[in-house]
Amino acid sequence: MAIEINKNLFRKIEQLVGNQSDAAILSLLGDEHHADIAEILDELDLDEATYIIKLLDSEKTSDVLMDLDEDTRERVLKNLSAKEIAEEIGELDTDDAADIIGELSEARQERVISEIEDDEHKADIQELLTYDEDSAGGLMAKELVKVNENWTLTRCVKEMRAQAEEVTRVHSIYVVNDDEQLIGRLSLKDLLIAPPKGNITKIYIPKVDSVNVHEEAEEVAKIMQKYDLEAIPVVDDNMILLGRITIDDIVDLMKEEAEEDYLLAAGVSQDVEADDSIWDLTKARLPWLVLGLFGGLGSVFIMEGYEEIMSDDRYRHLFFFTPLIAAMAGNVGVQSSAIIVQGLANDIVKGSLFSRLLKEIGLSLINGFILGILVIIFGFITNMGINFSLTIAISMMSVIIVAALIGTFVPIILDKRGIDPAIATGPFITTSNDIFGIFLFFYIAKIMLGF
Amino acid sequence: MAIEINKNLFRKIEQLVGNQSDAAILSLLGDEHHADIAEILDELDLDEATYIIKLLDSEKTSDVLMDLDEDTRERVLKNLSAKEIAEEIGELDTDDAADIIGELSEARQERVISEIEDDEHKADIQELLTYDEDSAGGLMAKELVKVNENWTLTRCVKEMRAQAEEVTRVHSIYVVNDDEQLIGRLSLKDLLIAPPKGNITKIYIPKVDSVNVHEEAEEVAKIMQKYDLEAIPVVDDNMILLGRITIDDIVDLMKEEAEEDYLLAAGVSQDVEADDSIWDLTKARLPWLVLGLFGGLGSVFIMEGYEEIMSDDRYRHLFFFTPLIAAMAGNVGVQSSAIIVQGLANDIVKGSLFSRLLKEIGLSLINGFILGILVIIFGFITNMGINFSLTIAISMMSVIIVAALIGTFVPIILDKRGIDPAIATGPFITTSNDIFGIFLFFYIAKIMLGF
Structure with missing residues (x-):
């Protein structure tokens, strides 16, 4: 598709930077796409990356900066002066500019902002910085093409030409009234196939989806996805058009969220990557392992209560089954919670809690029954004695039912209380199910075998 | 934003359908967005949904059909005749039309295709059906706006007006030569701000990203994401423009894939939802539970080898720690594999295998050391004896290192062999780590305690 990114290229660039062969670097990278250049810079040393950023023209490097890994960007920005950052920012759309400034320390933010030359751009960025990162305001850009409902088509095309030069991509032209309130939209296509003479009032579409500036980012993503929108205007409480x-x-947001959920379900908090430092990875992983450790130590206490049956060779084989019981409790719980968490995210968990309860019990009975039969077959093959096999099978089935219920209802309850249910999948459910499972297993075995 | 979807609405619609109050249904739903209507129909009985589909105008219902849940759509389509389906298909873009036809049985596909009236539309759909679902060809639509490089701007605008009427959204205008080969693009914006007089050759951009029709869908998603594209043209091996x-x-593709990966990591294969039937859910969950069961039974065998130490109250406490060891092995393995799977998907797992090995060992040593200290503190509090505590701590640390290595290298090896590494996260890693963990735990304990 474009430049081939491999070890030879890195070696070549390192050499060129070492020799300060500016012309050769420019001819090698100058015409490449900013996303490719960013991918290359992510792999180079900080000094080399900074050298190239300073060498290339800021129209290109501003986009490269946006595409860099967050870690690389942070380090590169530290190497640039406030004035140099302000120059890059000047080339970016307001939303990207605000994102980059938002990553700087507060003192640095002020210095960079004061260095931005274009006053309108500066004001727009300052406005965007006031919104919550996870809201529509935090996602929107101020760049858009808007026309007044009272304009003629000729004036409209003329004004749009001027506005469009500053907007990277024109999806829709927004129509506002004299109070700057959003009242409709016009697509470029409509304009293209409309008769050249006429008035905006006649051809604009009065029905336009919009979101409030304080709407949650996740909700905006859902709306745009559901209605297949490529852009959505953002308004304030009075329907005044603020951005898009x-x-x-x-x-990008969807990808980030999917990755976070995936890692969280595996017991890795924070958005870490395989190439992050050992320290970052430890911070993301250790807390969940400590939770698992406490869970495991809890099981130790439960089993200590049954130490005496270890002397009795009719019962002591029960201890061989504890990892099996813990694994089943964990697996079933994680399955149930993953399905529910996904359902909650897609708003498809409907119907009463009671019917969901019945469904989970039914499902667990089927799974538990089949797995129980397998255990009994195993017992038959290994001469376990039918009483003992039955005890294992029935207590395992009970554990499966309870594990499924915990896996289902913990996320639902968290969701009802406004806590992200995704946190409940993975280690949290595994750990609590391990303890409940082992407790229940010995308790039922005790009743059935009568020790 | 739009109609409020709640129980009252469903009750009202059921009543209206029951009374066959067509006018009232039309006035209630006729102006709503197809995505909202689909959401409503997903909740109604099949007969009610079919009644409404037949009542509404096919320009609307074709889009509604696309937005329905796959299960609902399958059932609704069974209720429609081949001719009725062909009418809906006639209103859809070729990519959506091909997707719907692709879901029908082969005999039905032929009947529906033969009922499509527009010959060009029919030929386009037939072409699309020949491509693999998971390739660029399976994703593309035939609808696009293209102009010949030799046209004047005036002719271009005229031709585009005609073409644009059939294209839902115009992103780019593709420029082809006399052989229909893609040679560049033109944005509507460029056309808008270009001087009205002139020639296409002067204003078109000769650099245009494109993908081959046989490229994998996942790769297309990566490219469009990396380069922030809203549309990409699809070409054959001779660069002839086929679609976009x-x-x-x-x-939609990204969302589906993220959901599948999430569920797969939790031990749920196939794309099931919380509201699917118990049978579908069992099919998706049981195989992984059986795998877990076999793993657990494997641990039983390993522990049977140590049955004799149950009579010795210096050692038998080891058995209390098996769920803890299994949990740590499972958790660490799942963490490592999730991070690697994510890294492989993003192409950020670089560097030599040896440096990754060192990193995982380093990380495990840190985590294992801290967790080991906690175990020793626990042992101190519960009077376990320092020798015993140290044994647990050191064997747990070894288990953590081995589990991390398995979690890291199994996905890397699968990936190198062209197998989706995502399958290795979750139950597969948990189960194998359980067995290895328990084996290693007793083996090291045996050496350290000398039984």
Whole structure:
């Protein structure tokens, strides 16, 4: 598709930077896409990356900066002066500019902002910085094309030409009234196929989706996805048009959220990557392992209560089954919670709690029954004695039912209380199910075998 | 934003359908967005849903059909005749039309296709059906706006007006040569701000990203995401322009893939939802539970080898720690594999295998050391004896290192062999780590305690 990114290229660039062969670097990278250059810079040393950023023209490097890994960007920005950052920012759309400034320390933010030359751009960025990062305001850009409902088509095209030069992509033209309130939209296509003479009032579409500036980012993503929108205008409480959100930002948001959920379910908090430092990885992983450790130590206490049956060779084989019981409790719980968490995210968990209860019990009975039969077959093959096999099978089935209920209802309860249910999948459910499972297993075995 | 979807609405619609109050249904739903109507129909009985589909105008219902849940759509389509389906298909873009036809049985596909009236539309759909579902060809639509490089701007605008009427959204205008080969693009914006007189050759951009029709869908998603594209043209091996892929289809694809990976990591295969039937849910969950069961039974065998130490009250407490060891092995393995799977998906797992090995060992040593200290503190509080505590701590640390290595390298090896590494996270890693963990735990304890 574009430049081939491999070890040879890195070696070549390192050499060129070492020799300060500016012309050769420019001819090698100058025409490449900013996303490719960013991918290359992510792999280079900080000094080399900074050298190239300073060498290339700021129209290109501003986009490269946006595409860098957050860690690399942070380090590169530390190497640039406030004035140099302000120059890059000047080339960016307001939403990207605000994102980059938002990553700086507060003192640095002020210095960079004061260095921005274009006053309108500066004011727009300052406005965007006031919104919550996870809201529509935090996602939107101020760049858009808007026309007044009272304009003629000729004036409209003329004004749009001027506005469009500053907007990277024109999806829709927004129509506002004299109070700057959003009242409709006009697509470029409509304009293209409309008769050249006429008035905006006649051809604009009065029905336009919009979101409030304080709407949650996740909700905006859902709306744009549901209605297949490529851009959505953002308004304040009085329907005054403030900005617009484009689908590329939503795509990035969706990807980030999917990755976070995936890692969280595996017991890795924070958005870490395989190439992060050992320290960052430890911070993300250790807390969940400590939770698991406490859970395991809890099981130790439960089993200590049954130490005496270890002397009795009719019963002591029960202890061989504890990892099996813990594994089943954990697996079933994680399955149930993953399905529910996904359902909650897609708003498809409907119907009463009672019917969901019945469904989970039914499902667990089927799974538990089949797995129980397998245990009994195993017992038959290994001469376990039918009483003992039955005890294992029945207590395992009970554990499966309870594990499924915990896996189902913990996320639902968290969700009802406004806590992200995704946190409940993974280690949290595994750990609590381990303890409950082992407790229940010995308790039922005790009743059935009568020790 | 739009109609409020709640129980009252469902009750009202059921009543209206029961009374066959067509006018009232039309006035209630006729102006609503197809995505909202689909959400409503997903909740109604099949007969009610079919009644409404037949009542509404096919320009609307074709889009509604696309937005329905796959299960609902399958059932609704069974209730429609081949001719009725062909009418809906006639209103859809070719990519959506091909997707719907692709879901029908082969005999039915032929009947529906033969009922499509527009010959060009029919030929386009038939072409699309020949491509693999998971390739660029399976994602693309035939609808696009293209102009010949030799046209004047005036002719271009005229031709585009005609073409644009059939294209839902115009992102780019593709420029082809006389052989229909893609040679560049033109944005509507460029056309808008270009001087009215002139020639296409002067204003078109010769650099245009494109994908081959046989490229994997996942790769197309990566490219569009990396370069922030809203549409990408699809070409054959001779660069002849065949169609285009738009970002809304990529958004849907990304969402589906993220959901599948999430569920797979939790031991749920196939794309099931909380509201699917018990039978579908069992099929998706049971195989992984059986795998877990076999793993657990494997641990039983390992522990049977140590049955004799149950009579010795210096050692038998080791058995209390098996769920703890299994949990740590499982948790660490799942963490490592999730991070690697995510890294592989993002192409950020670079560097040599040896440096990754060192990193995982380093990370495990830190985590294992801290967790080991906690175990020793626990042992001190519960009077376990320092020798015993140290044994647990050191064997747990070894288990953590081995579990991390398995979690890291199994996905890397699968990936190198062209197998989706996502399958290795979750139950597969948990189960194998349980067995290895328990084996290693007793083996090291045996050496350290000398039984």
